Amino acid sequence: MKAMCRNLVLLFKVGIVLLAFSGCGKNEDNPVETSIVKPTANVAENISKTSFTASWNRVYMAQAYQLDVSTSKLFETFLSGFQNLAVSASFQDVTGLIPNTTYYYRARTTSNGKTSENSNSIEVKTLPDLTNVTLKGSAKDLYVGTCVQASKLTGSYNSILVNEFSSLTAEYEMKMNIFMPTQTSFDQKSYNFGPGDAIVNYASNNGMNVHGHALIWHNSTPLWIQNFAGSNTEFESVIKTYITDVVKHYKGKVKSWDVVNEAFEDGSESLRNSIFYQKLGADYIAKCFQWVKDADPEVLIFYNDYNLEADLKKRSAAFSMIDNLISRRVPVNGIGQQLHISYDGPSKAQIETVSQMITSRNLLVHYSELDIRANPRNELTSLTQERALAQKAKYKEVVQVFNALPKANKYAITLWGMKDNESWLIDFWKQADWPLLFDSSFQKKEAYNGFIEGLMN
Numbered sequence: 001m002k003a004m005c006r007n008l009v010l011l012f013k014v015g016i017v018l019l020a021f022s023g024c025g026k027n028e029d030n031p032v033e034t035s036i037v038k039p040t041a042n043v044a045e046n047i048s049k050t051s052f053t054a055s056w057n058r059v060y061m062a063q064a065y066q067l068d069v070s071t072s073k074l075f076e077t078f079l080s081g082f083q084n085l086a087v088s089a090s091f092q093d094v095t096g097l098i099p100n101t102t103y104y105y106r107a108r109t110t111s112n113g114k115t116s117e118n119s120n121s122i123e124v125k126t127l128p129d130l131t132n133v134t135l136k137g138s139a140k141d142l143y144v145g146t147c148v149q150a151s152k153l154t155g156s157y158n159s160i161l162v163n164e165f166s167s168l169t170a171e172y173e174m175k176m177n178i179f180m181p182t183q184t185s186f187d188q189k190s191y192n193f194g195p196g197d198a199i200v201n202y203a204s205n206n207g208m209n210v211h212g213h214a215l216i217w218h219n220s221t222p223l224w225i226q227n228f229a230g231s232n233t234e235f236e237s238v239i240k241t242y243i244t245d246v247v248k249h250y251k252g253k254v255k256s257w258d259v260v261n262e263a264f265e266d267g268s269e270s271l272r273n274s275i276f277y278q279k280l281g282a283d284y285i286a287k288c289f290q291w292v293k294d295a296d297p298e299v300l301i302f303y304n305d306y307n308l309e310a311d312l313k314k315r316s317a318a319f320s321m322i323d324n325l326i327s328r329r330v331p332v333n334g335i336g337q338q339l340h341i342s343y344d345g346p347s348k349a350q351i352e353t354v355s356q357m358i359t360s361r362n363l364l365v366h367y368s369e370l371d372i373r374a375n376p377r378n379e380l381t382s383l384t385q386e387r388a389l390a391q392k393a394k395y396k397e398v399v400q401v402f403n404a405l406p407k408a409n410k411y412a413i414t415l416w417g418m419k420d421n422e423s424w425l426i427d428f429w430k431q432a433d434w435p436l437l438f439d440s441s442f443q444k445k446e447a448y449n450g451f452i453e454g455l456m457n
């Protein structure tokens with residue numbers, strides 16, 4: 001008898017347990033939902049100016065999906081026709097969109113009249129409409145410049161210059177070896193200001209800024225200065241007079257100057273052993289900066305150099321020099337990062353680091369000679385689409401880094417040339433390359449689009 005009772009109790013307990021798992025023990029107050037697997041949304045594909053393809057992973061046994069598209073990250077509003085849009089496939093083209101605009105989408109699974117939870121949300125930005133944009137028109141709070149030559153200011157050069165650029169730098173015609181090629185009595189008319197004046201007048205006539213480049217540079221020093229036989233005191237008088245005359249000649253027309261260019265040895269913390277160092281001493285940089293400011297108190301004055309991003313010794317020496325000028329209240333307004341770089345380096349972080357070292361000193365940042373080699377290892381004989389897109393991405397990255405700087409520290413981004421085939425890099429490296437925004441036929445390249453996208457994002 002006892003055994004039978006024990007069995008009955010056991011059967012009763014097992015029944016309770018089975019009821020609970022089967023859901024028959026349903027408590028009307030707490031319905032047990034049969035969950036439907038939600039999809040995982042993927043990054044958008046086929047992104048264009050006015051469309052993209054939303055996509056998500058297929059869900060096993062799903063009968064269909066629902067798609068939401070919104071311009072609101074929280075889906076507070078929905079794109080017309082894209083709220084709970086029934087979709088049978090695991091992707092959906094979304095069209096009729098606005099260029100350069102951010103959209104969000106998410107999906108749900110539907111099955112037997114039930115709907116899953118929302119998928120993750122994906123952000124996608126349509127491409128900018130580049131048909132009517134220009135470099136300078138897309139730039140906020142910065143000049144977009146290029147280097148020029150006095151003999152190339154007409155025809156297609158002129159069309160692109162006036163439409164695209166807001167600042168000019170003389171590629172070589174405002175350097176000492178052009179301004180003062182021979183011994184001079186320092187009477188104004190003995191200077192060769194012709195080509196520089198042509199560039200400055202062209203810029204003035206077209207409402208463009210002019211960045212002066214470069215008052216003191218070991219690579220553009222006329223022979224009579226390099227071989228100066230007079231005393232150090234006489235040399236100082238020659239250089240001070242030169243700087244004063246040039247800066248005063250362009251006062252009010254040239255708004256900024258690279259006062260000293262490339263003063264430090266590569267891979268070293270040493271000043272180059274230039275004639276300026278030899279005859280004016282280690283403090284020649286401070287003297288030159290002061291002379292410029294004395295000649296034109298309004299002009300912005302820069303130190304300019306290359307490879308500050310990867311040459312840590314040069315970088316350390318340059319910023320120590322700048323900090324010394326600042327500590328002594330020697331006037332300095334900005335630093336030029338030349339940025340003669342490649343599609344694969346230096347990294348975004350390396351570029352950012354130098355720019356932030358400049359802004360942390362409350363100085364202006366000038367990406368002063370930007371070109372991006374597409375063929376640094378000479379493995380290409382023509383610019384492939386793949387490499388063109390990689391170069392585009394690097395231009396976009398560089399511009400985005402600059403654009404993210406504080407407004408007060410943005411001076412300009414200056415390209416070192418207009419057309420690929422006229423880049424100094426071709427002669428310098430004696431090999432094919434395509435480093436600039438326009439091709440040899442003055443046509444915009446992918447690189448141009450990358451620059452614009454960088455300005456817009």
Ligand code: G3I
Nearest residue numbers: 149171172175213214219220261262306338369416423424
């Ligand atoms: O246009 C004349 C031509 O008419 C003449 O027949 C020929 C021979 O004398 O010279 C031509 O001018 C040359 C000019 O480039 C244009 O090609 C100059 O001699 C030559 O000195 C000049 O070289 C320039 C170089 O600086 C030196 O001033 C490059 O164009 C220029 O891209 C380069 O730029 C430097 C920056 O100033 C500083 N950072 C590095 C950068 C590259 O070296």
